Amino acid sequence: MAKWILGLTGGIGAGKTAISDELARFGIEIVDADVIARQVVQPGSVGLRQIAAHFGKAILLADGSLDRAQLRAIIFADAAQKTWLNNLLHPLIRTQILEALAHSQSAYVVLSAPLLFENKLQTLCNHTLLVDVPVELQLARTTQRDGVTSEQVEQIIAAQMPREQKRALADDILDNSGALADTLAKLKQYHQGYLLKAQQQR
Ligand SMILES: CC(C)(COP(=O)(O)OP(=O)(O)OC[C@H]1O[C@@H](n2cnc3c(N)ncnc32)[C@H](O)[C@@H]1O)[C@@H](O)C(=O)NCCC(=O)NCCS
Ligand SMILES: Nc1ncnc2c1ncn2[C@@H]1O[C@H](COP(=O)(O)OP(=O)(O)OP(=O)(O)O)[C@@H](O)[C@H]1O
Numbered sequence: 001m002a003k004w005i006l007g008l009t010g011g012i013g014a015g016k017t018a019i020s021d022e023l024a025r026f027g028i029e030i031v032d033a034d035v036i037a038r039q040v041v042q043p044g045s046v047g048l049r050q051i052a053a054h055f056g057k058a059i060l061l062a063d064g065s066l067d068r069a070q071l072r073a074i075i076f077a078d079a080a081q082k083t084w085l086n087n088l089l090h091p092l093i094r095t096q097i098l099e100a101l102a103h104s105q106s107a108y109v110v111l112s113a114p115l116l117f118e119n120k121l122q123t124l125c126n127h128t129l130l131v132d133v134p135v136e137l138q139l140a141r142t143t144q145r146d147g148v149t150s151e152q153v154e155q156i157i158a159a160q161m162p163r164e165q166k167r168a169l170a171d172d173i174l175d176n177s178g179a180l181a182d183t184l185a186k187l188k189q190y191h192q193g194y195l196l197k198a199q200q201q202r
Contacts, residue, residue, distance in 0.1 A: 013142030
C-alpha cells in the first residue's frame, strides 16, 4: 500500500510536539526525527562511539550515555563541530526514518523533523505542514520549557533555516502564536483534509 506522508516541521519551540501529540490522539503514527536522533546515539551505538572518539571521553556522562547539554553547548558555538556532527548523524537518522516510515500502518503517517527542509526530507513527503510562531515566542517558550538562556536558543535558531524561507516552502502553515486550543482546532480541519488526500491516493 502506498503511504501518504505528511512532513511536519517548525523551528525550535514552535510546537511540533504539541501538534504531533494531537495527531497521535487521532490514531496517526508519528515518526519523530528528534526521537530517532536520540536512538542513534544510545550507549553501544556506532554514533556514540564516533562522537566519543572525536570529542573525547569527557563528552560522556558517568553512566556512559551522551552528555547532551555539553554537546549542545559545543556545536551551537562552533559551526565546524556542528557540521561534523550533522555529517555523522543525519545519514544515520535518515536511514532510521525510512525504516520507520516503511513500517507505518495508520491512515497516513507524519514525519516530524525540525530540519525537514534543511535536510531535504520533504522529498520523502506528499505534503508539508509548517507550525509557525514569531522568533520571540520560540525564545519565550523554549527558555521556559528547557530552562536554557535566550542566547542559547538564539544560537540554535541561527543554525536553522529562517522562518520566511520555511514559510515559502511549506504547503500548509499552522499559526501557533495564539492559544493551543485554537491551533488544535485548525489542525483538526487540516487533519480531515489529509485523511481525504491519503484516501484518494489509494
Ligand atoms: C546537540 C544535541 C545533542 C542536543 O541535545 P538536546 O537534548 O539538548 O536537544 P534535542 O535533541 O532535544 O534538540 C532540540 C532542538 O534543537 C534543534 N536542533 C537539534 N540539532 C540541531 C542541528 N544539528 N541543527 C539545527 N538545530 C538543531 C531542533 O529544533 C531540536 O528540536 C542534539 O540536538 C543532537 O544530537 N543534534 C544533532 C542531531 C540533529 O540534527 N537533530 C535534529 C533532528 S534531525
Ligand atoms: N499555543 C501555545 N501556547 C502556549 N504554549 C505552547 C503553545 N504551543 C506549544 N506550547 C509550549 O511551548 C513549548 C514548545 O512546544 P513544543 O515542545 O511542542 O515545540 P517543538 O516544536 O516540538 O520544539 P523542539 O523543536 O524544541 O522539539 C512547550 O513547552 C509547549 O507546551
